[in-house]
Amino acid sequence: MTVKAIKGAIFHLLDDPETIGADQATQYFADGMLILEDGFVRACGKRADLEPGLGTGAEIVDHSGSLIMPGFIDTHIHFPQLDMIASFGEKLLDWLERYTFPEEAKFADPAHAEECANFFLEELLRNGTTSALVYGTVHKESIDALFGAAYKRGMRIVAGKALMDRNVPEAVRDTAESGDLDSRELIEKWHGKGRLGYAVTPRFAPACSDDQLTRAGKLLAEIPDLLMHTHMAENTSEMDWVKTLYPDAKDYLDVYAKFGLLTDRSVFAHCIHTGGEVFQRMAEHGAAVSHCPTSNLFLGSGLFNLREAEKYGVKVGLGTDVGAGTSFSMLQTLNEAYKVSHLKGHALDPYKSFFLATLGGARALNMADKVGNFEDGKEADFIVLDMAATPLLKRRLKTCTSIDETLFVLSMLGDDRTISHTYIAGECRYSK
Incomplete structure (x- = not known):
């Protein structure tokens, strides 16, 4: 002892x-x-x-x-976006096409994925982040590299390979079948090993076919301690796109709910352009929001209404959202969260700030029995x-x-x- x-x-x-x-x-x-x-x-x-x-x-x-x-808990971050952080001038959808997808295509190379994974985790530690919910690329190699590096460091990391089989370039596209198979193989290899956990990770609804989302929901239901990690309501053009793709859905959240992806293990990043009854349904199902003030400001996406979400009892944690977020530092993220809250009409109390960055983040990721x-x-x-x-x-x-x-x-x-x-x-x- x-x-x-x-x-x-x-x-x-x-x-x-x-x-x-x-x-x-x-x-x-x-x-x-x-x-x-x-x-x-x-x-x-x-x-x-x-x-x-x-x-x-x-x-x-x-x-x-x-x-x-x-230690700080980052509830939404993209490890493959290291080398595109601070890329100039685009809104979300154009930013993905111009910067994100070309950068993520490089992660088919295991050596590149491994080098980036090691740098990424060292940068988390340098900034005081001890646990994180992390996006990989569509390539299985990206998550293999991340989990291997995190296991060596003993870190509590939850991650998943991105699922996206439509409306994205070929170099970052899987299929519904291959995405499901890759996810299952990664779960078998890494989930529950040391302090590692797996998250089913649809990129966002427009990038996933109905077949892919159906398989994601089935996988989530089969294994009771997986998380589900995706984006929602980040950008107004994205919202319009979802309405076009799913005209019969009540709203964006309803799209995910239809496929079994609205659960008490679901973490939705951003959720800027929503509120009210949507937050009510999220709270009823025990879902969480990752509030990403730095990236929301950087991309000009909008201002998250923290007070509105918490009025309905939604679990909320903080995310740096690197690389749209411009800093790994949770302290700098708190700085931006305070300003966003001010612009939405209330001052974010420092106790509440540090709750969001620690125990609140742990609750959002269903790990508050372990850390926070x-x-x-x-x-x-x-x-x-x-x-x-x-x-x-x-x-x-x-x-x-x-x-x-x-x-x-x-x-x-x-x-x-x-x-x-x-x-x-x-x-x-x-x-x-």
């Missing part, structure tokens, strides 16, 4: 602060200690209370002067934030008089430089 005791200021959330109130939902220990046993959390609290009970064999790791919190906070028995994925990462951050934090103000400043001024260490299952996998 390996016991570690991590010293430093500690912050985490026990629940949604808007549901039960910040006093009940948050825990902050200015002089705290996190006790780990074989990669799992065994205690979290004040150092003065926990330190006397440590045995003589415990390893002490001192991060005094820093802030320790659970420091409750006893959770996997010990956590990050250490450097409170003097930049001269401006150091100066501004000196004026903070409360943890909520500190968190807000971190979300406005923080970025990859703020992450000094990232731990996966109690082992340091990144150190600045």
Whole structure:
């Protein structure tokens, strides 16, 4: 048995602060200690209370002067879009044709996929992201490479090969039959291995035939712990296209529901141009939204109404959506989420922000029993934030008089430089 005791200021959330109130939902220990046993959390609290009970064999790791919190959870990101991040000037559908599909075509090459997968995961760790729901390309090789690299690092990654058998270039097209076969082979090889999970991944309804969506729904129903990961209502032209393709559907969500893809394991990225009764149905089925403010702003897609979604009880997590998103940093994503919420008429509270980036994301991905906070028995994925990462951050934090103000400043001024260490299952996998 390996016991570690991590010293430093500690912050985490026990629940949604808007549901039960910040006093009940948050825990902050200015002089705290996190006790780990074989990669799992065994205690979290004040150092003065926990330190006397440590045995003589415990390893002490001192991060005094820093802030320790659970690792970030990215609920929507495309690992094959590394080399097209910050591509100029297009809206969603043109952007896919001009940049995305040519870039993704390269992932038929296993060597390219492996090199990108390793860089991608190191970039996640450098930015403090310890778990993610990840899109691959249509090529089985892309997900083989990603899962292999994630398994070596012990990361909790859920991913799937993209399914798209129509309305896309030949180089990034599968068939309904081959997509189903490839998905099943990947599930057999990787799902449940280490901390890996598989997501059935239709690109979006316009890129998938009825046969392909039918097979995706059947696969999701057959294996009860798979996720389903897709896009919905990101762009107005996309919405019009879906109406043309599915004139008998009540709305975009109804298309997915028709094929058995609206479940409590479904994660829909974006959901900007929808609301009301659609959110009501999502909540009734336990589906989740990945809110991707950075990419929505970058592509000019629109502003997600977080308050509207949560009014109906929809689970919401945050996604960087690289490569339309322009940063792997969840801190920078919180920065953009705050601004989007302001434009939609409400200020996003810092406690709520960090809930979305940690425990809220874990709930959206159905992994809150494993990660998301420091409750006893959770996997010990956590990050250490450097409170003097930049001269401006150091100066501004000196004026903070409360943890909520500190968190807000971190979300406005923080970025990859703020992450000094990232731990996966109690082992340091990144150190600045």
